[in-house]
Amino acid sequence: MNTDFLTDLRAHARAYADLLRPTALDRDRNPDLAVSSPGCGLPWRTFAGLPAEYNPEPLRVDGRPVLLHSCVERVVVLEELARVDAGAVLALPGPSMSSSVIGDLADDDQRQRFWERITAEPTWTFFAMTEPTHGSDPSGMRTTVRRDGDGFLLNGTKRYIGNAARSRIGIVFARRGAGPLGMVAVLVDTDLPGFTAAPLSTRGVRALQLSELRMAEVPVTEDDILGRHRSATRQGMWAATRTFNRYRPVVSCLALGVAQAAYDLVVTERRGYRVAERHLLTDWEQRLTGTRALVLAAARSADANPGDGTLAAAAKLRATRLAEEITTTAVRLLGPGARWEHPILDKLLRDARAFEFMEGTGNVQRLTLAEGYLQRRLPDVRAA
Ligand SMILES: Cc1cc2nc3c(=O)[nH]c(=O)nc-3n(C[C@H](O)[C@H](O)[C@H](O)COP(=O)(O)OP(=O)(O)OC[C@H]3O[C@@H](n4cnc5c(N)ncnc54)[C@H](O)[C@@H]3O)c2cc1C
Known part of the structure; x- marks a missing residue:
């Protein structure tokens, strides 16, 4: 994908992003609006991948369909949408992170079941890994799927799961045996007995509606186990890692969109700068450009080899830090009362805090980055 194409793609996305603007604050106040208006003003199928x-x-650019299957396409388009409302991007109906697991693990029947289910009408999906007492560390996972006659029973609790309370189907990671190879991905319909999901009260990217899932003796079958035809080394843990590596550049582009939006607001609203403030704005401009290049390099790396998350970790660290820094400092630059005078800044400030946690905190990214460095997996980003 050459630079001209990506520039055109970005311009198309920017035009669509304007459709999100009139309702961004309403969705922040009332996340249910993302359901009563699926797509939040956008044609949802166009952006669902x-x-x-x-x-x-x-989406069509120069007459050519753009399906948003590659990470590169996604980071360009979703950054522009996030520049208006990151919450809306995360609240779009569609496969979201589940598509990566389906692509890697599902057999033909499971694939058909998943896609037919979620494309007939606007349908949300979820990717449930994190648990209340063990977080997202798979080694402590307590959710189990155990044999019961011809089928299985699913038991456990998942928390901080995006879109789950509004989903009709999703993927639950559960333990079928000990160790990393004992983890499997289960495709779960939310109308099964014993399955409940409830929204949690949150402050950032509220349209995503983080939820808690409870599963008490939920009956599932062999047909629901994704990757059942694969070896144990190519099942749940393998697919989850590849999904994180593919979606960390996406989280990075959302953080970058929020950082850029806060910068844009300062430049539009602030009248006159001190010398030090001019230097600060120049520094931000350079870091926004540099981070955009890093996010693109991470996306190219994820497309080429989703098994390697080194650059994805670097991009997420850098974009998250920039979003936090610019949103926080923008409040100071726009003076006392800035969060009241500019409700969108108040939203950007709260949204920016979510990215630290999504798909692993900064410390976990640092560990991944250090491991990649020690194993000489860091490519020359200038060539990417
Ligand atoms: C907006 C949002 C959306 C989310 N969506 C989903 C979703 O759809 N599905 C899902 O499953 N989860 C989701 N989550 C949960 C998220 O993935 C986890 O909260 C995140 O991965 C952090 O994991 P944790 O809570 O286990 O924290 P931990 O990883 O336990 O971290 C707790 C603290 O310990 C530090 N820490 C952890 N390990 C180390 C280490 N080895 N060395 C040093 N320090 C360490 C961390 O930096 C952090 O400060 C979402 C969270 C948010 C905020």
């Missing part, structure tokens, strides 16, 4: 056969209205 659906397979070609299920997507009658793809």
